[in-house]
Amino acid sequence: MMKIKIKENVAELYIAENMDLDGNYYGNAKWESFLWELAGKLLEVVNYDLLGSTFDTKPIKGLTSKGFTIPKEYIQEVIYN
Secondary structure, eight states, X not given: OEEEEEOTTHXXXXXXXXXXXXXXXXXXXXXXXXXXXXXXXXXXXXXXXXXXXXXXEOXXXXXXXXXXXXXXXXXXXXXXX
16 A cells, blocks of 8 residues: 655645746635645555656545545655555
């Protein structure tokens, strides 16, 4: 089983990626809110691409009913068991 640890500052990274040079924010508020909830969590992985650029997670009890795909830029650590 593989797990990933999400970066503590994942939401701040997302905000910075979705802001123009004038400070206008173009991100998705729902995704941003979701990332605040994910910060620092350890998640189980069900699939990943061969280059390791994205990871598909299992559902997160109390947060998601389905798994989701997260890019490697938001991951602090990959744990192989």
